Amino acid sequence: MESNLTAGPVVRALGALAQEHRLAAFRLLVQAGAEGLPAGELSARLGVPPSSLSFHLAQLAHAGLVSQQRRSRSIIYRAELAAMSALVGYLTENCCGGADCGVAIPDCGLPDCSTPAASDCDAA
Numbered sequence: 001m002e003s004n005l006t007a008g009p010v011v012r013a014l015g016a017l018a019q020e021h022r023l024a025a026f027r028l029l030v031q032a033g034a035e036g037l038p039a040g041e042l043s044a045r046l047g048v049p050p051s052s053l054s055f056h057l058a059q060l061a062h063a064g065l066v067s068q069q070r071r072s073r074s075i076i077y078r079a080e081l082a083a084m085s086a087l088v089g090y091l092t093e094n095c096c097g098g099a100d101c102g103v104a105i106p107d108c109g110l111p112d113c114s115t116p117a118a119s120d121c122d123a124a
Contacts, residue, residue, distance in 0.1 A: 016063035036078035
């Protein structure tokens with residue numbers, strides 16, 4: 001699979017993930033799937049003060065890894081699964097020089113996921 005990403009966005013995404021709280025927040029959002037999580041719940045589950053979490057989520061959003069949507073009085077954050085899939089695709093593009101190295105890239109299992117098998121996955 002050929003990636004459309006260039007080094008700049010990849011470096012921004014990896015830089016955003018290269019911090020403990022941001023990585024933990026992103027992983028929780030990936031687990032939450034399309035429903036996402038309210039900022040307050042993320043803050044409570046991570047044990048990170050809301051003001052700090054806001055900074056971290058802004059960094060992830062700037063890197064294109066999360067999106068936000070206002071729902072009533074809450075802000076719901078979601079992982080951008082297509083961006084995650086593109087990042088993994090970029091990192092594994094031409095793995096083992098194109099030879100079968102026996103390493104399979106797992107499908108995230110969500111319809112929004114753009115991994116090669118995404119068209120075959122069931123709704124989570």
